[in-house]
Every structure is written in C-alpha cells, then in structure tokens.
Amino acid sequence: MSFVRRSPRMNASQAMAWERWHTRYLVPGLPRLDAGLKRAPRNPRDEPGLPVAAVQLAPQPPLDLEALFGRTAPLGVEIGSGSGENLAAVAAARPGWNLLGFEVYEKALASTMGRLAKQDADFVKLICADGVGGLELLLEPGSVAEVWTYFPDPWHKARHHKRRLISPDFAALVASRLAPGGRWRLATDWDDYADAIAEVLAGCPGLTDEYAGQATPRPPERSRTKFERRGLDAGRTIHEFSWIKATPEMGQTRTQSAGTAVSGRFGASGIEFVPQSGSLPDSGVADGVGQTRSQSAGTAVSGRFGASGIEFVPESGSPRCAEVPR
Numbered sequence: 001m002s003f004v005r006r007s008p009r010m011n012a013s014q015a016m017a018w019e020r021w022h023t024r025y026l027v028p029g030l031p032r033l034d035a036g037l038k039r040a041p042r043n044p045r046d047e048p049g050l051p052v053a054a055v056q057l058a059p060q061p062p063l064d065l066e067a068l069f070g071r072t073a074p075l076g077v078e079i080g081s082g083s084g085e086n087l088a089a090v091a092a093a094r095p096g097w098n099l100l101g102f103e104v105y106e107k108a109l110a111s112t113m114g115r116l117a118k119q120d121a122d123f124v125k126l127i128c129a130d131g132v133g134g135l136e137l138l139l140e141p142g143s144v145a146e147v148w149t150y151f152p153d154p155w156h157k158a159r160h161h162k163r164r165l166i167s168p169d170f171a172a173l174v175a176s177r178l179a180p181g182g183r184w185r186l187a188t189d190w191d192d193y194a195d196a197i198a199e200v201l202a203g204c205p206g207l208t209d210e211y212a213g214q215a216t217p218r219p220p221e222r223s224r225t226k227f228e229r230r231g232l233d234a235g236r237t238i239h240e241f242s243w244i245k246a247t248p249e250m251g252q253t254r255t256q257s258a259g260t261a262v263s264g265r266f267g268a269s270g271i272e273f274v275p276q277s278g279s280l281p282d283s284g285v286a287d288g289v290g291q292t293r294s295q296s297a298g299t300a301v302s303g304r305f306g307a308s309g310i311e312f313v314p315e316s317g318s319p320r321c322a323e324v325p326r
C-alpha cells in the first residue's frame with residue numbers, strides 16, 4: 001500500500017465543494033471491499049457526517065467509459081491526483097480528452113472538485129480509491145492514452161521505500177493498461193527515487209523511453225504543484241520521465257563503446273539516433289569492443305561487438321518486471 005490516509009476533516013470550503021460537486025465529479029456506485037463501514041470522526045472538530053470511503057475496490061466489471069463520459073475520447077489517468085492542479089491544467093489544455101483521477105485523500109478530492117467547478121471543467125471524473133486496484137479493475141487493457149504519477153510518495157526515509165507506488169508490478173500494470181503508443185509520465189524530486197524509477201522502467205518489457213536516455217522535458221501543461229515547489233525550494237532536482245508503450249514496430253537501442261555512446265528510437269520511419277555526450281558510466285569495455293542493447297515491445301537483445309562482429313544474446317522476460325495477464 002503506497003498511501004497513508006489521514007483525518008477526513010475538511011475545511012469549510014472543501015466541505016462545501018464536496019457537498020456541491022461530488023455528484024458532478026465522483027464516479028458513483030463502485031463496490032468496495034469494506035463497503036458499509038462507517039468510521040466515527042476522530043475528534044470532535046471533524047465534520048460530522050462526511051463520508052469516509054473505503055479505498056480498496058472490490059472485484060467488479062471495468063467501467064463503461066463511453067457511458068461514464070458520454071463520449072469516446074483519449075483517456076488520461078492520474079494516480080494520486082492530489083488537489084487536482086494537474087487534472088485542471090490538462091482539462092484546460094486538452095478539452096478533447098476524458099480525464100480520470102484516483103485519489104485516496106478526501107480533502108484533496110474536495111479541493112479538486114472546487115478547482116474543476118471553478119473552470120467549469122467537464123469530462124473529468126474522480127474516484128476515491130486506491131489507484132492501483134482501480135487501474136487493474138476498472139480499466140481494460142489498452143484503454144488508456146496517458147498515465148500520470150507526479151510526485152508520488154513524498155516520504156524519503158528508507159523504511160518508507162517498501163511501500164513506494166512505483167514498483168515492477170505497478171509498471172507492468174500501467175504498461176498493460178496503456179494503448180499502443182500511449183505514454184506514462186512521472187516526476188519526482190528525490191534523487192534515489194528517480195534512480196529506482198529509472199530501473200523499474202528500464203526493466204519493464206513493452207515500455208520505451210520517449211527521449212532515449214536524453215533529458216526528459218517537463219510537460220508544458222503541468223502546473224507547479226505544492227510538492228514540486230517544495231522540492232525546488234529545498235534545492236532538489238525535478239526528475240521527469242516519459243515512457244511510451246511500444247507498438248510492435250517501435251523500440252529503442254543503445255550502443256556504447258569505450259568513451260562514446262549513441263541512443264536511438266526506431267519505428268516505421270527508421271532509426272533516429274541521438275548522440276550522447278558528457279560523462280558516460282564506465283562500461284568496462286576496452287577500446288575496439290562495445291555493447292549494444294535493443295528493445296521493442298516484449299523483446300530485447302543485448303550484444304557485444306568487436307573486430308569479429310556482433311554476438312547477440314536474446315534476453316528473456318526480465319525478472320524485475322512481472323507480466324500482467326491481459
């Protein structure tokens with residue numbers, strides 16, 4: 001479990017936004033594992049009567065997206081949408097998209113509703129539930145155009161690492177829900193989490209780095225949330241990731257010999273190589289020999305080359321990233 005739920009107490013404007021807008025934005029009627037449980041307010045200042053939803057969804061059929069949104073459009077899904085800054089910004093920038101946000105924290109959902117209502121955003125739906133179970137149960141494989149996980153798990157103590165959201169299983173789940181060519185965008189302000197995310201992504205069959213190892217630009221429509229600002233104010237670097245669900249004919253390749261490396265993406269129109277400059281990790285390869293790795297949907301090959309040509313070693317399913325059954 002990657003989240004901690006806190007007090008359900010809302011401030012007055014959040015309580016008002018919830019009351020006024022939950023029927024417009026919240027997806028109703030999703031069976032929960034502990035549906036029916038009512039938790040008493042933890043202290044007398046907690047708003048009485050506010051719903052304390054159970055966050056784990058029970059097994060149920062996937063959502064009928066066309067019925068939910070009243071139209072067919074590319075679907076963007078945010079896991080951990082917080083106060084809704086990104087959802088609101090994307091809703092304004094991409095009026096032709098349907099958007100779905102998963103968030104477990106009711107106060108944050110109430111703020112999101114207020115924000116969306118202010119800009120009269122339609123085609124955004126919110127689900128108060130664990131987004132991992134939500135992605136798995138409610139969305140069919142290949143049905144999502146983009147997934148966003150921005151600034152997940154703001155805790156950085158080692159004892160918190162085991163419940164981090166971004167794991168090999170979660171990556172496999174995201175990859176399975178993305179449509180071919182779909183995109184998963186992530187950001188974190190913690191260097192060690194960025195390293196862990198990079199490793200998870202690289203080990204996930206079917207995902208390919210949109211920027212082929214080069215710096216990933218910040219998505220232009222994302223507004224600076226409290227969590228991004230907090231990282232920047234503390235002098236931390238924001239690490240961005242954008243990985244694409246490969247189509248069978250799409251992939252990426254990286255070739256390295258002593259002192260130089262090139263990365264490239266390939267697709268129907270051929271290979272586009274991006275030379276990599278700057279300091280390279282010590283590959284341990286001597287002059288005159290090199291290493292190469294190419295990856296496309298579901299397969300990868302690695303090879304070593306020298307004067308006598310390339311010797312390829314096919315890689316079978318990465319043990320770090322389990323396949324999610326379709």
Ligand SMILES: C[S@@+](CC[C@H](N)C(=O)[O-])C[C@H]1O[C@@H](n2cnc3c(N)ncnc32)[C@H](O)[C@@H]1O
Pocket residue numbers: 002003004079080081082083085102103104105108129130131132149150151152153154165225226227228
């Ligand atoms: C650090 S905040 C970041 C919020 C937002 N993405 C942003 O950039 O401002 C992480 C949010 O993810 C939510 N969250 C964490 N794990 C979740 C999960 N498994 N499903 C849904 N929401 C989750 C938390 O409640 C919290 O609001």
